[in-house]
Amino acid sequence: MGALHLSNVSKSFGKTEVIKGLDLTVQDGEFCVFVGPSGCGKSTLLRMIAGLEDLSGGDVALDGKIISTLPPAKREIAMVFQTYALYPHLTVRQNMGLALKQAGESKAAIEAAVTRASAMLELGPYLDRRPAELSGGQRQRVAIGRAIVRRPKLFLFDEPLSNLDAALRVATRIEIARLHRDLGATMVYVTHDQVEAMTLADKIVVLRAGVVEQVGSPMELYNNPANTFVAGFIGSPQMNFLKADALGEHGATLGIRPEHLTLSPLHGDIAAKVSHVEKLGGETLVYVRHDHHGLLTVRLFGEHDFAYNADVFVTPDRTRAFRFNAEGKRVR
Amino acid sequence: MRATHPAKRQSIAAHAVLLTYTLIALFPVFVIVINSFKSRRAIFAEPLMPPLPGNFDLVGYATVMKQGDFFQYFLNSMTVTCASLFFVLLFGAMAAFALSEYRFRGNMLMGLYLALGIMIPIRLGTVAILELMVATGLVNTLTSLVLVYTAQGLPLAVFILSEFMKTVSDDLKNAGRIDGLSEYRIFFTLVLPLVRPAMATVAVFTMIPIWNDLWFPLILAPSEEVKTITLGSQVFIGQFVTNWNAVLSALSLAIIPVLVLYLIFSRQLIRGITAGAVK
Ligand SMILES: Nc1ncnc2c1ncn2[C@@H]1O[C@H](COP(=O)(O)OP(=O)(O)O)[C@@H](O)[C@H]1O
Numbered sequence A: 001m002g003a004l005h006l007s008n009v010s011k012s013f014g015k016t017e018v019i020k021g022l023d024l025t026v027q028d029g030e031f032c033v034f035v036g037p038s039g040c041g042k043s044t045l046l047r048m049i050a051g052l053e054d055l056s057g058g059d060v061a062l063d064g065k066i067i068s069t070l071p072p073a074k075r076e077i078a079m080v081f082q083t084y085a086l087y088p089h090l091t092v093r094q095n096m097g098l099a100l101k102q103a104g105e106s107k108a109a110i111e112a113a114v115t116r117a118s119a120m121l122e123l124g125p126y127l128d129r130r131p132a133e134l135s136g137g138q139r140q141r142v143a144i145g146r147a148i149v150r151r152p153k154l155f156l157f158d159e160p161l162s163n164l165d166a167a168l169r170v171a172t173r174i175e176i177a178r179l180h181r182d183l184g185a186t187m188v189y190v191t192h193d194q195v196e197a198m199t200l201a202d203k204i205v206v207l208r209a210g211v212v213e214q215v216g217s218p219m220e221l222y223n224n225p226a227n228t229f230v231a232g233f234i235g236s237p238q239m240n241f242l243k244a245d246a247l248g249e250h251g252a253t254l255g256i257r258p259e260h261l262t263l264s265p266l267h268g269d270i271a272a273k274v275s276h277v278e279k280l281g282g283e284t285l286v287y288v289r290h291d292h293h294g295l296l297t298v299r300l301f302g303e304h305d306f307a308y309n310a311d312v313f314v315t316p317d318r319t320r321a322f323r324f325n326a327e328g329k330r331v332r
Numbered sequence B: 001m002r003a004t005h006p007a008k009r010q011s012i013a014a015h016a017v018l019l020t021y022t023l024i025a026l027f028p029v030f031v032i033v034i035n036s037f038k039s040r041r042a043i044f045a046e047p048l049m050p051p052l053p054g055n056f057d058l059v060g061y062a063t064v065m066k067q068g069d070f071f072q073y074f075l076n077s078m079t080v081t082c083a084s085l086f087f088v089l090l091f092g093a094m095a096a097f098a099l100s101e102y103r104f105r106g107n108m109l110m111g112l113y114l115a116l117g118i119m120i121p122i123r124l125g126t127v128a129i130l131e132l133m134v135a136t137g138l139v140n141t142l143t144s145l146v147l148v149y150t151a152q153g154l155p156l157a158v159f160i161l162s163e164f165m166k167t168v169s170d171d172l173k174n175a176g177r178i179d180g181l182s183e184y185r186i187f188f189t190l191v192l193p194l195v196r197p198a199m200a201t202v203a204v205f206t207m208i209p210i211w212n213d214l215w216f217p218l219i220l221a222p223s224e225e226v227k228t229i230t231l232g233s234q235v236f237i238g239q240f241v242t243n244w245n246a247v248l249s250a251l252s253l254a255i256i257p258v259l260v261l262y263l264i265f266s267r268q269l270i271r272g273i274t275a276g277a278v279k
């Protein structure tokens, strides 16, 4: 298996710079997730690692060896795509075995590798079907199986769950986490969904417009965001950003997670009006409106009732607040 | 129930329009075919009547069969059409793939240049083409026709196919690259099958003008052994006398091969469309 090193990699399409001189190390066996809003360059970065996109500058090294000059098939990587990308004219067995066949492996070795991978993913009954005869979830499992068969040093996933429905997404997510444990392989996973990032990652890389905003474990990012972008991106529902001056605090912005706001009908720091209530059973999300702070989200445990437009008071737990300066940088 | 009624009425109206159009379009063909089975007198007396026992006559077909190498003409036409079609589809698809798949300097200009031929009729260059064929000794060969028709068909093929190639999933091609397929394998085994409906469309549009062409066979390959069927049929149309039986029979026969080719391609077309819809 291998550690991945990106040093000063950049990519431009014509005049637009999509990846701006990025350095990153993914340790051997680590599950690294690139997360960021759509269009921030996650897929481009992943395709550069895979060799599907030329680098405009910098180097990619896998297992201590520079791979940026090698063609994709020689990089000892495997990739799983959002749209599955199974070969429509081949059976599941042939789809999974193609890479080994191209590499000139013996029939017996290919069969053994396909059998092993299909056992891991319970694909046995479908081996002789064509992709058109499979459901979406099964197709994505075949695509993952196709990656496993190659025994790559590095797995690349580009939003593999985006085309699945909610229930399948959770099931497949758990399956990918299990595969990572069983295989111990290095994996790089791209998603715009922070829940996927939080649940799967050993290390999250938050990207914005081709620049790394912060790198860290899910809990590091959650408990110690470096700026308002990361603070707003990680955690659901989103963090509230309050104007610090109105609360007599230093800094420009006070970031407070929805669970660290308390709601009272009688007294508190901020007088606001209830704008919307979402009851989720175990918890209730109350959205309140305030002229100066804007729309705030309050997360309460259990069931609560609030009338629309009712007057309420919101109080932030100032010991749990994150302070940011005018540029959005964290201040301590 | 209320919703289905207007839909049904609309569908009847649509079918009526389409049927009317089909009848109008097919009428000349129908007249040619029925008259090819009639005696000369009957053709002129009652041109719109189907052949009856009284005036049924195969003299046209007999003349055609007797006259020279009619079978050879057929073969020539088939050879020229199929060979041209093969090259147009092969080179057209390859050029379209390159244009749609690879980013290189001048990509847009190259695409425009290749599509320009759609607007400029190749016949404008007839004199130059003839000189070229004389210089290379290709006059009176089927090769000359295949070359000209390939050139004539390519612009439209490149234009239509490159639009379709852009719709083929990038992920699929990239998966092939990661699995170690060559660009040729990706093109032939992954991309071509997916653009088959477009290929069939291009094939039909390319084939018909080639099969029907009289101009280039007359100029480039008029000698007996390389005559195409359209040119061959002209022997029956004289300046003073026209053997209508023979002309109509020859035309009726000439429809068959195109019809067969068309049926083959249109089945591909329909299969492609429904495959996409069901998926
Ligand atoms: N082939 C390309 N040509 C030009 N621009 C591109 C190309 N591919 C991606 N881009 C641009 O690069 C940016 C990043 O794209 P992408 O990596 O797909 O984003 P993400 O996967 O994070 O949503 C986008 O603004 C996109 O428009």
Ligand SMILES: [Mg+2]
Pocket (backbone or CB within 6 Å): A042, A043, A044, A159
């Ligand atoms: Mg993407």
